[in-house]
Amino acid sequence: MSKPKVLITRNIFPEAIEAIKEVAEIDLWTDEMPPTREVLIEKSKGIDGILCLLTDKIDGEFMDNAGPQLKVISQIAVGYNNIDIGAATKRNIPVGYTPDVLTHATADFAFTLLMSAARLIIPGHTAAHDGSWKTWHPLHFLGQDIYGSKLGIVGMGRIGFEMAKRSTGFDMDILYYDVDRREDLEKELEMAHVSMDELLKDSDFVSIHVDLNPTTTHMFSDKQFKQMKSSSVVINAARGPVIDHMALYRALKNKEIAAAGLDVTEPEPIPDNHPLLSLDNCLIVPHIASATFATRRAMSNLAATNLINGLLGKSLSTCVNPEVDIKKI
Ligand code: GLV
Numbered sequence: 001m002s003k004p005k006v007l008i009t010r011n012i013f014p015e016a017i018e019a020i021k022e023v024a025e026i027d028l029w030t031d032e033m034p035p036t037r038e039v040l041i042e043k044s045k046g047i048d049g050i051l052c053l054l055t056d057k058i059d060g061e062f063m064d065n066a067g068p069q070l071k072v073i074s075q076i077a078v079g080y081n082n083i084d085i086g087a088a089t090k091r092n093i094p095v096g097y098t099p100d101v102l103t104h105a106t107a108d109f110a111f112t113l114l115m116s117a118a119r120l121i122i123p124g125h126t127a128a129h130d131g132s133w134k135t136w137h138p139l140h141f142l143g144q145d146i147y148g149s150k151l152g153i154v155g156m157g158r159i160g161f162e163m164a165k166r167s168t169g170f171d172m173d174i175l176y177y178d179v180d181r182r183e184d185l186e187k188e189l190e191m192a193h194v195s196m197d198e199l200l201k202d203s204d205f206v207s208i209h210v211d212l213n214p215t216t217t218h219m220f221s222d223k224q225f226k227q228m229k230s231s232s233v234v235i236n237a238a239r240g241p242v243i244d245h246m247a248l249y250r251a252l253k254n255k256e257i258a259a260a261g262l263d264v265t266e267p268e269p270i271p272d273n274h275p276l277l278s279l280d281n282c283l284i285v286p287h288i289a290s291a292t293f294a295t296r297r298a299m300s301n302l303a304a305t306n307l308i309n310g311l312l313g314k315s316l317s318t319c320v321n322p323e324v325d326i327k328k329i
Pocket of ligand 1: 054076077078079080102238290
């Protein structure tokens with residue numbers, strides 16, 4: 001019997017590829033850049049499974065073009081806003097994703113952004129390198145205190161909670177906003193569930209950990225930045241479109257808030273003429289919060305396991321739409 005066919009849209013860790021090879025015939029896209037829409041559509045015809053990335057748009061058209069034999073979509077990311085989950089569910093296709101394995105690396109990184117933006121690490125590094133550091137000066141490179149400050153977490157999921165845990169080492173007070181109050185987590189950690197208005201008004205740091213959906217798109221715009229303290233710092237390691245970037249630009253430029261640390265932007269990459277890039281109080285890095293060797297290896301392996309399980313008709317280890325993931329063998 002011939003092996004099922006799978007498309008893997010970017011290079012992942014070799015052991016994950018090897019594991020998939022045991023059960024499937026692989027078409028591996030090895031370019032650094034993503035396949036174009038046309039190429040993705042063309043390559044997907046007749047596949048039984050796909051291992052995809054957040055840069056690949058996987059919608060109903062893609063699924064229909066692939067054909068009715070498409071058994072599984074396995075995303076190597078915890079976020080899956082690039083996939084039309086409703087369309088997959090309608091077609092009985094389970095969608096895998098990679099939660100948990102990246103929680104610590106992502107929370108570590110969000111905290112790194114918080115500290116770096118608060119304490120002007122990038123402007124300081126630049127000054128040390130370009131000769132503009134002339135002397136120690138009592139009024140140069142002044143940032144925000146982290147110890148004993150108030151951290152407002154927007155979205156108390158796995159990563160938000162780990163961010164909260166990290167802040168306890170700095171004796172920070174924790175506020176959080178989430179549509180669901182997490183009394184279970186409040187038993188583990190002292191933190192107050194507050195309204196979004198209160199969180200914005202009271203926090204010294206606002207760290208965003210929501211998924212991207214219609215209600216969180218541009219959840220941060222002019223109104224929200226105006227509610228924040230002028231000394232506050234906003235961190236986004238979730239999804240770029242949660243922040244209206246021109247509103248953020250205005251807020252940073254007009255000193256309505258002190259600084260921002262962004263792992264994610266809208267769009268990605270951020271265009272090189274984007275006004276945010278002209279500001280030295282806006283730290284931007286290229287969507288790398290989960291980028292450690294161990295975490296990306298674990299993500300590769302989990303995405304491979306989900307793909308293989310889907311091909312073999314077994315339950316996925318981590319499935320976005322478990323209602324269609326009832327097993328067939
Ligand atoms: C990365 O952003 C992810 O969703 O895993």
